[in-house]
Amino acid sequence: MNTSTSAVSQISDDDLPALYRAADNASKIAQKQFSRLTAINLGLLILSAIVGSLVLTNIHEKTALAITSAVLLTLSIFVTLAIRMTKLEQMWYDGRAVAESVKTTAWRYMTGTDPYYIQPDLKANSLFISNLNTLLLERKSLFARLGNQIGGASITEKMKYVRNLPTEMRIATYLAERLENQQKWYGEKAESNLKSANRFFAGTIISQALAIISAFVFIIWPQSHIRFTGIFTTLITSFMTWTQLKKNDQLAQAYGLANQELMLIREKAAEIKTAEELSLYVVNSENAISREHTMWLARVS
Numbered sequence: 215m216n217t218s219t220s221a222v223s224q225i226s227d228d229d230l231p232a233l234y235r236a237a238d239n240a241s242k243i244a245q246k247q248f249s250r251l252t253a254i255n256l257g258l259l260i261l262s263a264i265v266g267s268l269v270l271t272n273i274h275e276k277t278a279l280a281i282t283s284a285v286l287l288t289l290s291i292f293v294t295l296a297i298r299m300t301k302l303e304q305m306w307y308d309g310r311a312v313a314e315s316v317k318t319t320a321w322r323y324m325t326g327t328d329p330y331y332i333q334p335d336l337k338a339n340s341l342f343i344s345n346l347n348t349l350l351l352e353r354k355s356l357f358a359r360l361g362n363q364i365g366g367a368s369i370t371e372k373m374k375y376v377r378n379l380p381t382e383m384r385i386a387t388y389l390a391e392r393l394e395n396q397q398k399w400y401g402e403k404a405e406s407n408l409k410s411a412n413r414f415f416a417g418t419i420i421s422q423a424l425a426i427i428s429a430f431v432f433i434i435w436p437q438s439h440i441r442f443t444g445i446f447t448t449l450i451t452s453f454m455t456w457t458q459l460k461k462n463d464q465l466a467q468a469y470g471l472a473n474q475e476l477m478l479i480r481e482k483a484a485e486i487k488t489a490e491e492l493s494l495y496v497v498n499s500e501n502a503i504s505r506e507h508t509m510w511l512a513r514v515s
């Protein structure tokens with residue numbers, strides 16, 4: 215088929231089901247809050263290490279430092295409990311899982327792919343909405359959190375319009391607005407995660423080197439009032455904890471592989487001749503995208 219047929223103008227998040235926007239927004243907010251609380255927790259531990267590294271002889275100053283250290287560690291405990299009780303990490307994962315599943319379902323609907331292939335619109339619409347409800351109910355914790363935040367249509371006018379386009383325009387739209395955008399997203403994420411991984415690795419190595427230097431400095435000048443070794447040791451632990459949380463190396467590799475896989479899939483678009491072939495093509499493409507999301511959940515869980 216001719217894949218040069220013009221695609222529909224840009225399909226934005228507003229053109230997707232309201233559940234997608236609600237789940238995506240909930241996931242982003244939870245991720246931001248979870249990362250912020252984790253950073254605060256690590257910051258409190260680093261501050262406590264700095265306070266604990268001071269060596270003073272005045273009894274009043276030593277008492278003040280001890281109290282300060284105790285307060286910082288107590289605050290760290292409260293932050294840890296907050297992270298645990300709010301279940302932000304689970305909300306982050308559940309929101310991402312639902313949002314991506316809804317997007318996949320929406321594109322299957324728009325391209326007339328199984329299970330929406332050659333069905334009357336009313337029947338396809340009913341099945342689509344039923345499938346969205348199933349996706350949300352599978353994540354009951356997310357369902358409880360979203361509450362009344364899901365406002366808007368489950369099937370937008372743009373989705374209906376794309377569904378009723380000729381086969382050539384549907385595949386052109388799918389290539390431009392789904393595969394190309396997803397491939398670009400994977401490429402950008404792979405690059406940003408690789409840069410982050412390199413930064414945290416550098417921070418860990420530098421902290422280790424400074425900890426060793428500090429240990430030798432203390433051997434040479436044991437009368438020093440500041441013992442930096444503990445500070446840099448805490449920094450090492452913090453960098454390693456953050457690296458374990460973000461999993462930048464694994465994600466960079468996963469996104470890079472997904473990017474390459476979609477590139478190969480896009481090259482097969484020229485072989486599509488019929489609506490049946492389009493249906494099979496979209497199924498295979500969406501399965502590849504879903505596979506990356508499943509691997510992502512496995513890595514971060």
